Amino acid sequence: MSDSSSSFISNQVSDISPVQSSTTQSQRRGSSADQDDVILSIRSLCKSYFDAEILQDINLEINSGDFLVLVGPSGCGKSTLLSCIGGLTDVTSGEIFCRGKNITQLDPAKRDIAMVFQSYALFPNMTVAQNIGFGLEVRKVPAAERKQKIQQVAEILHLQPLLDRTPAQLSGGQRQRVAMGRALVRDPTLFLFDEPLSNLDAKLRLSMRTEIKHLHQRLGGTMVYVTHDQVEAMTLASKIMVLNQGRIQQFGSPEEVYKRPANTFVAEFMGSPAMNLIRAKVIVEAGAVKIQIHREDRAPLVFIEQAATDALRAFNNQSVIIGLRPESISDVAARDPQRSHSAECRIEYIEGIGSDVYATLKLGGSDVISRLHGDSNVSAGDRQQLHFDLSNISYFDPSSQLRI
């Protein structure tokens, strides 16, 4: 196990190169040596219940050791996708491959997948220890070994004192950890986690998150993980997939999804508070691209985009939507003065959260949240010199909502 796991990890490191996705993926597909490395591959998967299309044209590929985090609003089809991968619901069309083998029609019991269900799905007639050891018992693992593994997992999940209880005698968070334990005790090809930490308190959640991260790095298992927690998504993922209404919005590294959202939906969905989307106008003047943002109380805010692409230039005299994260609008000077713009703005209202102060201003007709230093003593109505960090600015086409 140890030598193969080290190879998983080195692989994973090579995956987090800044320019990945399409090019690296097509290269991978071409070479046969890497083919075994692809653990899960889904091609044009669709799933409908009667006439409701729940999943539409899902394509994805993850490699051994990958940690794919699935995010999306409630009801977008995340659990349904996990069910399809696990073989618990029939797919309407499309194919699922596991280690290069078509498993679309394979019995779930033969897929070698472990899953933590959103609803826990514990066996009510068994004790915690029996619940955790169920998969091992099915596989006829000797009792002594089984017991030892159950103990190990119980220790990680702080479940030792509860091993002899039945699920009915546990709290919600304890049940959730038993559900985790049932998956972690085995060593499957693929782990599926459906919001496995949603019911835990903040402290336990943090320690479990770290534990999962360690486990993943140590065992090098391949995981698909659903969560609504932004921090979980960013810290755990080696790849993030954003789903909305059954369609993939973006599939890439956490950094990519965070810094270069593919469309306005992803921009608003990832990050908390969300990315600010501001209406602006592009003006190309003597080769320089100027971005002009309307302000109600003063002259428009104008800055020069030095790294303008041709696509952006094509929007000359048209409006675009710009995306700026709250941390890119600050009272602290930007790192790169070349890609920074300063302006005085009126603060409409403020919210302090201790570490930071979120100040809301009006730009381009919408509320824009800026993130000020925690010690900032501005109050609502003040005028404040703000620094706009343009190094991670995004532009979107207002009609298609896609990234320019």
Next chain:
Amino acid sequence: MHSTIKRPRHLSCLLYASLTLLAFFVLAPVLWLLLMSLSSPTDLTKVPLQWIPSQWDFSRYALLLDWQNGSGKRFLAAMLNSLIIATSASFIALVAGVLAAYAFSRRNASMLLMFAFLATIMMPPITYILPLYSAFSELGILNTKVSLIICYSAMLIPFAIWLMKTNIDVLPEEIEHAAMIEGAGTIYTLRKVVLPIILPAIGATAMLSFLTAWDEFFYALIFSSDLSAKTIPVAIADFSAGRVTDFGVIASVGVLASVPPVLIALFFQRFIVSGLVGGSVKG
């Protein structure tokens, strides 16, 4: 269960009075049966009726439980037949019922088939008598326990399927999904997960099936003619049909014949507790 809401006194009185009345209506005939079986023949024929026997007479029980004499042999053979037939038929109905119910509930077996099963119990038994009679006679199994076991299982299966299906339907499907993901096949999942959870329903179904089969009279009357297949309801009818003039004997047969069902009911009552699914799924 402890009720936290205090009931007004007069309501409590009314409640207990109603319960006493109900208990009296239910228990009085049983009590009278018991008294009859223990009264001497003269007490039973006295006018006006002697309610409390002048002397306790256990002789009929001795007679009926003695394999050596005629009445005892007829009675004990019928008890044994009933026990074998009712147990076998219930067992077959349960096994078939659970498996079929699982197929209907979880494996998309055709509902049409399910309705066809249920339709068979809508028809009055008399419609089946003639075809069954000729079929059994053709097969040479008239007046055997097998013929009655076949009849009763056929009668009980639709009912067992229906009861089991309603109980499997309400189980959260994720529990079985979890078992499958863990690598368990259908039989393993059924045995280790589904059956233990629906044990109360199985207990209830087993009990009702057994009682239905134990009490069945019509098929038994037609298909059995001697000690090799006669069941207890038929035997009771025989006892009361003139051969015995002592009501006490008939009452004793009745008392003894209700012992197995009562024991079965007491035994299965332990399983009929609710709340076994508690804690398995969120919310």
